[in-house]
Amino acid sequence: MPTILGQNQYGKAENRVVKITRDGDTHHIKDLNVSVALSGDMDDVHYSGSNANVLPTDTTKNTVYAFAKEHGIESAEQFGIHLARHFVSSQAPIHRARIRIEEYSWERIATSDGNSRFIGADEVKHSFVRKGQETRVSQITYDGERWEVISGLKDLTVMNSTNSEFWGYVKDRYTTLKEAYDRILATDVSARWRYNWTSDEHRMPNWEKSYEQARKHMLHAFAETYSLSLQQTLYQMGSRVINSRSEIDEIRFSLPNNHHFLVDLEPFGLKNDNEVYFAADRPYGLIEATVLRDGVEPKIPVDMTNL
Amino acid sequence: MPTILGQNQYGKAENRVVKITRDGDTHHIKDLNVSVALSGDMDDVHYSGSNANVLPTDTTKNTVYAFAKEHGIESAEQFGIHLARHFVSSQAPIHRARIRIEEYSWERIATSDGNSRFIGADEVKHSFVRKGQETRVSQITYDGERWEVISGLKDLTVMNSTNSEFWGYVKDRYTTLKEAYDRILATDVSARWRYNWTSDEHRMPNWEKSYEQARKHMLHAFAETYSLSLQQTLYQMGSRVINSRSEIDEIRFSLPNNHHFLVDLEPFGLKNDNEVYFAADRPYGLIEATVLRDGVEPKIPVDMTNL
C-alpha cells in the first residue's frame, strides 16, 4: 500500500451543556461547550470502515451529559479530567483523550437596589445575565499515565489610551510608517497557559483560583506596562503570570494589534490632539510568543490561529 | 417610463469612531459604530447618474470624525442629533437624515487591589477592558422639523433557572410537546424604545440616565416575573419600562427563546432533577411584540430581524 495513515483523532465537538446547581433558592450555573477527541487503535476504521474499535461520537456526547450529573462540574478542568480518564481507562482501543472546553460566565441580576417595587424582589437568586467578556478555555489531555492541562482565555478586549510608543524600528524601501510617541494600544487577548501538574500522585492546582489570578495578573501587567512595542507588553504579561503562579510553567499569547488610527482632521481646520481615532478591522498586526519558566520545555503548540 | 423610483437612501455605514477624553491622567472612552443614511432629491442620480445633488458617502464619513472633535460625544443620541441636523440643514437636496449608532461599553481595569507590585500602580486611569455585554443602539431621524429617537440594546443574554412554566396551549395533529412546569427561560434581549421628545422646543431627555434606567427595569422585570410564557415576560418587561420612564412611549422586543432541553439521563440509570440541560442553537422560538403607552401611535417598525 503506497499510502498510510498518520495521526488521527475523532469525537463529538461542541457539546453545549448547562448545569444548574440548586442550593435552596440560590442557583448556580456552569455553562460549557465541550469537545471530545479520541485516539488509539483506529487503523481499521480508516482502511476498511470496520467500526469494531469505534466508540460512537454520539456516545461521547451522552457521556458528557451523564458526567455532568454523576460528577457535577466543579471546574472546567476537573470536568475534563473526569471525561479524559473515563475514555482512556474504559476502552482498550483508546489510548489518548483530549477534552477541550469553552466556558461562558454568568453573573446574577441584582434586583435589590431599593428601586424594585416588588415585595421580595431582593430575594431573586435564580436570574442571571451572561457576563459577555472573555471566553475561558481549557484543554485536558491524558494518555493513561500523564496529564497535560492547558488553560486560558480568548476575546478579552483591552485598551490603553496612552503610555504606548513605537519608534526606532528598521526602515527599508517599503517603509512609510511614521514613528509614534503616544498611541493607543489595544488587543484581544488570547492566552493559553500550561500547568506543571502532570500526575495523579501530585495535588491538583485550584483551577478556579488559578484562572482568576492568572487573568488578574495579565490585566495588571497590561495596564501597568509603559509600552515601547506590543511584544514588550506581551512579555510583561507572560512573565508576570509565570512569576506569580508557581503552578504555571508556560504561557503563549496571540495578540492582534487592534489599530486605532489618529484621524487627520487638518483638512477641516481642526487639530486632533490624540482625541479622535478610526478603529480599523483589517489588516492588523499579529504578535505571538511563548513565555516560559527557565529550564522548562515548551509544549504549547505554536498555532493558536489560522492566520 | 414604465418603472419609477421609490423610497431611497444612501450614506456611509459602520464608521468606527473612538473618542478619548483626557481629564488629566484620567481618560474616558466613547466607542461608536455610526451609520449615516440620507434621503431627498435623488431622482437624477438614479435615473441618469448625475451626482449634482449627491454629498459623497466619503464626506459623511469625514463629518462623523470631524464632529467627534467639534462637538465631542456626550451620548450616542446627542451625537446623532448633531449629525442629522447638520446634513439636513446644510444641504438643500437632503430632506431627511437617519443616523444609526452602536455603542460598545468599556470599564476600567482596576489595578489598586493591593496585590500589584508596582509603585503608583493604583493610579492607572487609562486602561480599559471592553465590557462585552449588550451593544447599545440608537437611531436618530430628522426631517428638518421633527425628531424621532429610537434607542435600545441587543445581545443582552439572560436566563432564569426556574420560575418558568409552559402548559395549557393548543394541541393539534402536529403537537408533540410535553407541558413543562419548571423550565429554564433564556433569551438574548433585543429591544428598541421610542422617546416622545420630537421637537427642539422641548427639553431633551437625559439619554445616558434613561438608557441605564430602561436597561435596569427590563432586567428586574425579567428576574421578578414568574413566567407562564415568554410573551408574558416580554409584556412585563415592556410595561415596566413604559410605566417607569415617562420619556418613553413605546418599546418593541425581539426575544428568541433560547431552548435549554432537559437531557434524558434515564438510559444511563440516572435521574435528571432539573440539573443537566442541552443548550440548543436552532431552531428557536422567536417572540416579538410592541408595548405602548395607551393612546400612543406605534412607530417602531415591526421587523427587527430578518428571520
Added chain:
Amino acid sequence: MPTILGQNQYGKAENRVVKITRDGDTHHIKDLNVSVALSGDMDDVHYSGSNANVLPTDTTKNTVYAFAKEHGIESAEQFGIHLARHFVSSQAPIHRARIRIEEYSWERIATSDGNSRFIGADEVKHSFVRKGQETRVSQITYDGERWEVISGLKDLTVMNSTNSEFWGYVKDRYTTLKEAYDRILATDVSARWRYNWTSDEHRMPNWEKSYEQARKHMLHAFAETYSLSLQQTLYQMGSRVINSRSEIDEIRFSLPNNHHFLVDLEPFGLKNDNEVYFAADRPYGLIEATVLRDGVEPKIPVDMTNL
C-alpha cells in the same frame, strides 16, 4: 391599564429542513431554513400568560417537517404557501401567518470526466457540493384572503473591474474625496422583489423560473451598465427586472459599496495603473432604493438591514 399591547407575532425560527427526492438512483435536494411567524388573538398570553390560544412554536416546527413529507418541496414559495394557508385556516385565533425561507443551492459532483478509475463512477447521482453563492430568500404572508409573496436573494457578490466613474458630486467643508474616472464597482447584492399574485383565483407564477430569470436580469444589468454612480446601477438592475418580468411589480435593493481603494505605490517608485487594490471592510457606502412599476403602491419595507 396605562400600557397596551401592539403588533406581535411568534413562531419557530430557523427550522433547517433537507428533503431528498429519489428518482431511482438520481437524487434531488431541497435545503431550506424555514421561519414561522404567527399573529392573531394573542392578548391573553401577553397580559396573563394564558396559552389557550397559543399553538406552540414546537408544533410549528413539527408542521414544517411533516409538510415536507405531505406536500413535498416544489419551490420555497410553494412550500411557504402550504404552511401559511394551514396555520391561518386550521387555527381560529391565528389571523395571519408569515413564512420566511432561506434556500441553499447544491450542484452535482461530476464524476464522469474520464479520469475516474472506478467502474460505474460516471453514474453517481447522489453526490452534491453546495453551490455556495447567493442565498435565495422568500417571504410568504397570508391573512386568510390575500397573499403577499416577496422573494429575493442575498450575498451575491459581484464586481466590475472597469466602466465605473464617480465625479461631479457636492463638495462641502468636509469633502476630501478625489473624483474617479475608472474605478472598481463591487457589491453584495441583496434584493427583494414582490409578486403581483395575491389571490388563489389567479394563476401562480412559475417560482423557480421567475427566480432564475430575475437573477439573470440583475446580473446582466450590473455587467452591462456603464456606471456613473452605484445608484444608477441599482436603478438599471431594478428596472431591467420590472420591465422583463410582468409577474414582479416592485423590487428593493440594499447594496453596500464594497470599496476597493487603489493603493498608492509611489513611495516605492512604482506606478499603480489601476492594478493593485486594497479591499476594505468598514466603513462602506450603503445604497438602498425601491424600483416600482409605474402606478403600483410600494409594500416592501424600507429596512433590509440594521445599519
Added chain:
Amino acid sequence: MPTILGQNQYGKAENRVVKITRDGDTHHIKDLNVSVALSGDMDDVHYSGSNANVLPTDTTKNTVYAFAKEHGIESAEQFGIHLARHFVSSQAPIHRARIRIEEYSWERIATSDGNSRFIGADEVKHSFVRKGQETRVSQITYDGERWEVISGLKDLTVMNSTNSEFWGYVKDRYTTLKEAYDRILATDVSARWRYNWTSDEHRMPNWEKSYEQARKHMLHAFAETYSLSLQQTLYQMGSRVINSRSEIDEIRFSLPNNHHFLVDLEPFGLKNDNEVYFAADRPYGLIEATVLRDGVEPKIPVDMTNL
C-alpha cells in the same frame, strides 16, 4: 531572569489585495487575503522594547501591495514564495518567514446568452461574480534554505444522500445510538496538503493545476466511496490525492460530520422513507486524520481547528 522567551513571530495579518490584470478588454482577477509572520533575532523587542531589529508590520503590509505590482500574482503559492524569500534575504535579523494566503475565486458573468437586449452585451469581459464555494488556502515557509509549501482548501460543503452506513461500533453504558444502514453523509471539507518541493534547485509544481486536480480527486473519492464510516471516506479521499499527485506527499483533513437526522414523522401518521431530515448545527462529529505517502515524515500540524 526566571522567565525566558520561547517561540515568537509577528507580522501583519489579513492584507486584502485584489489584483486586476488587463488583457485588452478582458480582465482577470486575483483576490487574496495575505498574512505575514516573521521570526528571528527578536529577543530585545520582547525584553526591553527595543525595535532595532523590527521591520514594522506596516512595512510587511506595504510589501504585499508593492509585490502585487512588481511580481504580479501568478498563483497564491508563487506570490507567497516571492514574499517569504524577500523578508528572509533582505533583513538579517529575520530568519524565517511564513506567508499564509486565502484565495477567493471569481467567475465571469455570462451576458451572451442571446437574451440580452443590448448591442455588444456579449462582449462584457470585466464583470465577475464571486464563486462562493471553498476558500483556497496556502502556507509558504522559508528559512533561507528550505521551502515548505502546504496548500489546501476549507468550507467545501459536500453531501451524499445515500451509500453511507454506520454500524458494528462499540456499545458501552452510555451508548444509545441506533445503527444506520442508509444515512446522509455530509461534511465541510477542510484539507491541507504538503508538497515535496523544498529547494530552489528543483522545479516547482504547477500550483494552479495541482490545486485543481487535488480538489477534483477529493470530490470524486467522496462521491464514489460507499462509506461505512466518515473515517473510511476520509482515507479514500486522502489516498486518492497522494496516489494521483506525485508532487504531494501528505494530506490532512478535518471533517465535521454534519448530522442530518431523519425526522420521526410517526406521531403524525406519516412514514419517513429517508426523505425528510433535520440538519443539525451542534454538536457534530469531528474526524481528523493525516494520510501520507509511505516512508514520508509527517509535518502538517495536528491542529486545524480550535475545537
